[in-house]
Amino acid sequence: MDANTHHRTRLPIRAKLATTVGDxxxxxxxxxxxxxxxxxxxxxxxxxxxxxxxxxxxxRQVVLVTGTNGKTxxxxxxTAALAPLGGQIASNIYGANMDAGAVSAxxxxxxxxxxxxxxxxxxxxxxxxATSARVxxxxxxxxxxxxxxxxxxxxxxxxxxxxxxAPDCRVVANADDPLVAWSAGGSPQVTWVAAGQAWRExxxxxxxCGAHLQRDGDDxxxxxxxxxxxxxxxxxxxDEVIDPSGRSTPLELALPGRANRANAVVALAVADxxxxxxxxxxxxxxxxxxxxxxYTQVSRRGVDIRLLLAKNPAGWLEALDVVxxxxxxxxxxxxxxxxxxxxxxxxxxxxxRRLRGRTILVGGERRLDLxxxxxxxxxxxxxxxxxxxAVDAVKPESANLEVLANYTAFQQYRTALGRVQ
Amino acid sequence: xxxxxxxxxxxxxxxxYGDRGNALVLERRARLRGIPVEIIEVNSDQQVPRxxxxxxxxxxxxxxxxxxxxxxxxxxxxxxxxxxGAVVFAVCAGYQMMGVxxxxxxxxxxxxLGLLDISSGRGERRAVGEIVADxxxxxxxxxLTGFENHQGVTRLGPGVRPLARTEIGTxxxxxxxxxxxxxxxxxxxxxxxxVRNPNLADLLLxxxxxxxxxxxxxxxxxxxxxxxxxxxxxxxx
Numbered sequence: 316m317d318a319n320t321h322h323r324t325r326l327p328i329r330a331k332l333a334t335t336v337g338d339x340x341x342x343x344x345x346x347x348x349x350x351x352x353x354x355x356x357x358x359x360x361x362x363x364x365x366x367x368x369x370x371x372x373x374x375r376q377v378v379l380v381t382g383t384n385g386k387t388x389x390x391x392x393x394t395a396a397l398a399p400l401g402g403q404i405a406s407n408i409y410g411a412n413m414d415a416g417a418v419s420a421x422x423x424x425x426x427x428x429x430x431x432x433x434x435x436x437x438x439x440x441x442x443x444x445a446t447s448a449r450v451x452x453x454x455x456x457x458x459x460x461x462x463x464x465x466x467x468x469x470x471x472x473x474x475x476x477x478x479x480x481a482p483d484c485r486v487v488a489n490a491d492d493p494l495v496a497w498s499a500g501g502s503p504q505v506t507w508v509a510a511g512q513a514w515r516e517x518x519x520x521x522x523x524c525g526a527h528l529q530r531d532g533d534d535x536x537x538x539x540x541x542x543x544x545x546x547x548x549x550x551x552x553x554d555e556v557i558d559p560s561g562r563s564t565p566l567e568l569a570l571p572g573r574a575n576r577a578n579a580v581v582a583l584a585v586a587d588x589x590x591x592x593x594x595x596x597x598x599x600x601x602x603x604x605x606x607x608x609x610y611t612q613v614s615r616r617g618v619d620i621r622l623l624l625a626k627n628p629a630g631w632l633e634a635l636d637v638v639x640x641x642x643x644x645x646x647x648x649x650x651x652x653x654x655x656x657x658x659x660x661x662x663x664x665x666x667x668r669r670l671r672g673r674t675i676l677v678g679g680e681r682r683l684d685l686x687x688x689x690x691x692x693x694x695x696x697x698x699x700x701x702x703x704x705a706v707d708a709v710k711p712e713s714a715n716l717e718v719l720a721n722y723t724a725f726q727q728y729r730t731a732l733g734r735v736q
Numbered sequence: 737x738x739x740x741x742x743x744x745x746x747x748x749x750x751x752x753y754g755d756r757g758n759a760l761v762l763e764r765r766a767r768l769r770g771i772p773v774e775i776i777e778v779n780s781d782q783q784v785p786r787x788x789x790x791x792x793x794x795x796x797x798x799x800x801x802x803x804x805x806x807x808x809x810x811x812x813x814x815x816x817x818x819x820x821g822a823v824v825f826a827v828c829a830g831y832q833m834m835g836v837x838x839x840x841x842x843x844x845x846x847x848x849l850g851l852l853d854i855s856s857g858r859g860e861r862r863a864v865g866e867i868v869a870d871x872x873x874x875x876x877x878x879x880l881t882g883f884e885n886h887q888g889v890t891r892l893g894p895g896v897r898p899l900a901r902t903e904i905g906t907x908x909x910x911x912x913x914x915x916x917x918x919x920x921x922x923x924x925x926x927x928x929x930x931v932r933n934p935n936l937a938d939l940l941l942x943x944x945x946x947x948x949x950x951x952x953x954x955x956x957x958x959x960x961x962x963x964x965x966x967x968x969x970x971x972x973x
Binding site: 519687692 | 749864
């Protein structure tokens with residue numbers, strides 16, 4: 316295909332109009348300072364032409380990335396790992412992960428032959444169908460924003476139905492998560508990755524028959540119906556990746572923590588499905604140092620602040636592992652606005668006892684809920700009402716501050732610190 | 737002094753909602769009064785002990801709710817305990833399960849545990865948000881504050897009393913929230929319920945061990961501040 320031919324010129328008239336109007340709206344939204352415009356642009360486009368997503372996806376190879384935690388980071392890692400293929404790659408890098416965000420990502424990069432799209436868990440069935448996805452990546456499934464998210468067993472069932480009905484789609488799935496493994500179990504083309512599973516509270520029982528699962532390390536099986544962990548071709552082993560040939564290679568990522576190592580192994584498996592050699596893919600993945608403001612370091616009046624995002628119990632479990640050891644002080648911040656989930660009961664599913672004996676600050680709009688939680692785990696803390704108050708509190712004793720916050724609290728701190736890239 | 741035995745039923749099926757918090761708060765409030773506590777988690781492939789003092793049952797999805805009910809009916813331990821006069825505290829899906837029947841995965845009626853004279857089914861809309869309710873004055877608990885998230889509605893039969901009258905929010909769906917009979921009590925409230933409502937936690941402890949000394953004010957200060965904030969946030973401005 317002629318490199319100068321825009322993909323968009325092949326769209327029917329109404330679709331072209333839809334993307335143009337959508338893009339204009341997106342530009343206006345960006346200029347008005349209201350975010351990056353992905354969602355509003357896409358939404359307008361879809362209203363004008365409901366099949367816009369299918370039309371924009373036609374002729375492209377689409378990778379969908381989903382799971383409760385790690386979607387944004389893994390989308391970024393996959394996009395990096397596919398870079399050696401050359402050419403542009405469309406992606407909704409700012410995390411607008413429902414249909415409007417996908418439309419916007421695809422329409423922004425009309426020449427991209429490959430698209431890597433972060434996809435909200437509830438949208439997988441419709442997105443698989445609309446985009447005729449070539450690869451679907453299933454990372455994990457656990458409780459999150461219970462007032463917004465559909466129930467996870469139900470989600471797993473919907474994933475399984477959608478993927479079983481898409482036999483041409485390759486599924487790259489985490490074999491260590493029973494809900495994910497069951498969801499992918501009906502697909503003829505699956506690449507199984509042992510990405511690990513730290514949070515197990517949502518997969519005690521067999522997703523197929525409900526019996527209590529037998530567990531032995533990462534291995535799991537159901538005594539009643541025989542569902543069991545499938546054999547894997549990729550594995551995260553400590554800080555190394557083991558590839559299908561059995562060779563192990565140190566990951567040496569810039570991103571911290573076990574969860575990101577798992578995300579990286581999944582990204583390498585996806586790159587392999589596209590024919591990218593491991594050494595090349597790994598080089599690109601190592602080059603990713605921050606994702607949408609996370610893991611970045613900002614300096615504020617002499618204190619180095621590192622921002623970590625965690626949104627649900629599984630995410631907090633992994634994040635508490637990444638946090639620097641004492642004596643580094645930690646600011647925990649929790650909000651309960653729409654995108655966070657309006658209920659804070661989930662705080663009681665996080666075990667905070669490991670934070671005993673260190674300097675802990677508590678912030679965010681729902682800091683009293685978090686305070687009562689920490690009190691129950693006998694963690695001493697101090698309440699703060701802003702990131703600057705936290706900086707003032709730690710300055711005398713420390714040159715750095717770890718910040719662990721959930722979604723809108725994280726965004727508020729980013730804004731206060733000057734929109735960290 | 738023999739420890740107070742808190743039995744948490746089937747957390748592997750019914751604990752999607754921070755339900756562990758109810759156990760932790762009961763444990764804390766008992767321990768601060770010098771009462772040692774043992775928390776026993778009973779998974780769905782284990783026998784429910786019959787000699788517990790307070791039984792807790794939490795929230796979950798439709799299929800796990802049905803599975804848990806079947807197992808408990810077959811097991812019989814919870815029924816034996818309730819008959820002995822043990823305290824039972826059930827939340828959301830757990831609350832519905834306590835009834836004569838409840839709506840299953842496609843709203844077909846499923847036989848419940850029959851420990852509360854209630855029956856539940858699917859309502860028209862999902863009830864999600866802060867809830868404020870005034871508890872039956874006879875229980876001396878005051879106002880309830882919490883977060884509800886359920887599509888179920890519950891009809892109360894003559895064998896139970898409503899726990900509270902809703903002021904803000906939906907609850908059972910008929911102007912009341914929760915219900916109780918003897919020492920068996922259920923509610924739709926999350927938060928978790930006993931974190932947001934220390935008086936309710938103390939009611940359950942009182943039922944289990946008798947009169948309790950009050951906690952020192954500093955031990956309750958944060959919980960009181962949280963309550964005040966939540967009540968103010970829920971009320972229309």
